[in-house]
Amino acid sequence: MVRAVLAVLALAEGRPVTQDQLIEIVWSRRSVGSAAPALTVAIHRLRKWLSKTAGPQASLEWTPSGYSLNIPGGTDVAAFRRLVAHAETLDHAARVDALAQANALWRGPAMADIPADCADEAALVRLERERIDAVRAYAHALLMADRPAEAVNLLLPEVERYPLDEPVHSVLIEALAEAGRQAEAFEVYERVRSSLADKLGVDPGRQLREAHLRILRQQTVTATGWQPDGLPPRPVPAQLPASVLPFIGRERQLRELNRLAAAGEQVAMPVLAVVGKAGVGKTALVTHFCHQLRSRFFDGQLYVNLRGYDGGPAVRPIEALARFLRAVGVPAEQVPIDVDEAAGMYRSLLADRHVLVVLDNANSSEQVRSLLPGSPGCLVLVTSRDRLTGLASVAGAHRVILDSLEAAEAVDLLGEVLGPDRIQGQPDDIVELAEACANLPLALRVAAAQLADQPHRRISEYVAELRGGSLTALDLSYGELGQQERHLFQLAGSTPHVDLSVEAAAALAGTTVETAERLLRDLADAQMVIVTDAGRYGLHDLIRAFAQSLGPLPLDGLLEHYLSAATLAAKSFNQHWPMVRSASGLLGPAEAAAWLAAECDNLLSCFRSG
Structure with a gap:
């Protein structure tokens, strides 16, 4: 058990692991009452072993967040990941050396001496996928360096171990052909084709078919990579929103998602549904999880906010499909x-690809059913307040039910945002603040943002104000806003729009672009609006509902802005019309097309709302 505990802590790479997490992974079949003493003994023995073996620099420390293992120089896993990441920045010759060093760190299966029922199965699956990807990258680098025989020797054991892994087989048949062993390349292709048909009932994917086609055409490897003549490179979408920082807690749910994703890969396309009430952090969890996985989905990531609970019209399946297809x-x-x-x-184009698909904020199973690809290489994640019973019964979706944060996680989130100096000497007040926010991540972040803007205010005073009436953290945060910020916030909540550009916000509030930008920054600092990757501003559906409860405001300025800008965009496509610049920055067809693409959903919302 000492080795199993060491393995879990080492894989965490210095991050704290709670007692409950250690017990759940290492003693999964025992009750907490019987496992806790065993964990205490294991920790004691591990500390003694570290002091004898690794010296005084190594430490196993306990903090309120859990146990953390610090090893001088880090682990082999950390070194492996650093080398693989560094290799991506190098030219072909240097990449070969870096990937050779990374692969040399593997001396057999990870955690081979740990009993299967004591190991973190999801973490081991992720590690093995990383290893295979690194082997494939190393083989491709060898091909680019005109060393195909070495690539063949590297890949042959992998195809024996994974007879249905198409990416590995693709590189192998290319390496065999480059080494002058075309007959063997065709044999390998036929063998994997037959295995896919017999065991999964599917044909080879596009990557494997293209490799086969290149051999038939006797095409050679070039430094530009593999791309058949006459075909442009396929777009690789990268649509995931930025991960919420800091991301605290949810370790149990992350392990469950990893387990379900790994289990689903063995048989079919996994569909994972994260369901729970508003403000509980469904989108944040899924986004964080997807960023951990995205390197495994080398054909890209698709994301759509289906706006099932925004108060306005939800995104229709045909609209989401059109976005994905483009x-x-x-x-x-x-x-x-x-x-x-x-x-x-959509299904045909994704049938041979490894794509991560995120369907956020769905209001029903019907809304997402036509958005499910059919490829076993894809992974779909759905978030919803609905329990999506129909999706579970029809598409075999696995549900992960999300509730409020654990009390300790809520306290950690507040401490991370406010900083140790602010919470020092107020531990009970922090606990009471978390309870007053019902441990909901959204409410916690709003409260922490307001307290961060008032460094001299005691936390106990804020809690008393929350508990003194029917006020919520949103009420208090709104009350602290300036008059201009309140006005823009209420206007933004009155719009049926997906998000706002700075120019649109200026038209909405009847102010200058500079003033609108300042007001939006203030609202973002207060956690009242969300800043998207594209530099636009949106509202969480729960916050939008709060803004709408304040009463609607007229939107004449915004509608005039869209009408004027859309007219200019349309005219810019007429070659006989002089190029003009508007407040939206339109100048010629290219910029007009970009503006229309960005504002398409908002224009449709204006049309539907009359």
């Missing part, structure tokens, strides 16, 4: 207008 390279004029045709094209 993202994977389908020209806008070739996107079908019929939802069944669009869904068929």
